[in-house]
Amino acid sequence: MTKLSVNINKIATLRNARGGNVPDVVKVALDCESFGADGITVHPRPDERHIRHSDVYALRPLLRTEFNIEGYPSPEFIDLVLKVKPHQVTLVPDDPSQLTSNSGWDTKANLEFLTEVLDQFNSAGIRTSVFVAADSEMVEYAAKAGADRVELYTEPYATNYPKNPEAAIAPFIEAAKTARKLGIGLNAGHDLSLVNLNYFYKNIPWVDEVSIGHALISDALYLGLERTIQEYKNCLR
Numbered sequence: 001m002t003k004l005s006v007n008i009n010k011i012a013t014l015r016n017a018r019g020g021n022v023p024d025v026v027k028v029a030l031d032c033e034s035f036g037a038d039g040i041t042v043h044p045r046p047d048e049r050h051i052r053h054s055d056v057y058a059l060r061p062l063l064r065t066e067f068n069i070e071g072y073p074s075p076e077f078i079d080l081v082l083k084v085k086p087h088q089v090t091l092v093p094d095d096p097s098q099l100t101s102n103s104g105w106d107t108k109a110n111l112e113f114l115t116e117v118l119d120q121f122n123s124a125g126i127r128t129s130v131f132v133a134a135d136s137e138m139v140e141y142a143a144k145a146g147a148d149r150v151e152l153y154t155e156p157y158a159t160n161y162p163k164n165p166e167a168a169i170a171p172f173i174e175a176a177k178t179a180r181k182l183g184i185g186l187n188a189g190h191d192l193s194l195v196n197l198n199y200f201y202k203n204i205p206w207v208d209e210v211s212i213g214h215a216l217i218s219d220a221l222y223l224g225l226e227r228t229i230q231e232y233k234n235c236l237r
């Protein structure tokens with residue numbers, strides 16, 4: 001079964017626009033779980049422009065499904081994750097000023113750094129995932145660094161899918177096969193949507209988890225959150 005982890009960054013963006021607590025990020029996360037989400041993802045960025053450290057602490061004891069925290073492993077991020085102990089941490093190579101994630105790690109060039117960071121999380125019993133492009137060599141070096149899983153950065157797939165689905169998915173199938181051969185888990189995310197998710201799943205049914213935020217929250221404006229989550233779950237069948 002492929003799990004759907006709902007990324008709630010955009011809920012926090014909306015809340016922060018007015019300074020109060022509307023919408024309530026914790027309530028939305030719990031409702032996502034009630035509506036069928038298998039997990040909740042957050043990506044606390046250094047400027048706290050959406051998810052704040054206080055949100056991460058508030059969510060942890062209340063969530064009933066898998067909690068995934070994504071981010072660049074700065075000392076502050078590492079400290080947060082080790083204190084909160086989510087089910088999974090996903091390392092993303094974003095610099096602080098970045099608008100959104102736009103690449104995976106160069107796991108070969110960063111092998112030593114990633115090995116040291118992953119070791120801390122692995123020792124704390126937190127499942128680890130490393131955000132990588134659909135490139136078998138990057139998957140191999142993520143495994144060498146000690147990652148339990150890789151998360152394939154799917155923005156190029158999402159961009160190319162409307163023009164040529166077969167060509168768009170091809171490098172992802174290769175990278176996914178490499179992960180399977182190495183015996184590590186497989187996640188995927190970024191710009192997955194109701195348009196492109198089912199084709200991704202049908203071609204790579206062994207994907208363990210997809211994390212989806214931007215498109216899912218946008219769809220919820222039209223369909224409502226409950227129906228939207230059900231529609232995304234239907235794409236994973």
Ligand SMILES: CC(=O)[C@@H](O)[C@H](O)COP(=O)(O)O
Binds near residue numbers: 131
């Ligand atoms: C790693 C990844 O692809 C997502 O976390 C994505 O970057 C969402 O972050 P924003 O919501 O800040 O764009």
Ligand SMILES: NCC(=O)COP(=O)(O)O
Binds near residue numbers: 151192
């Ligand atoms: N890891 C990807 C994620 O959490 C959500 O990315 P997006 O759906 O907001 O592009």
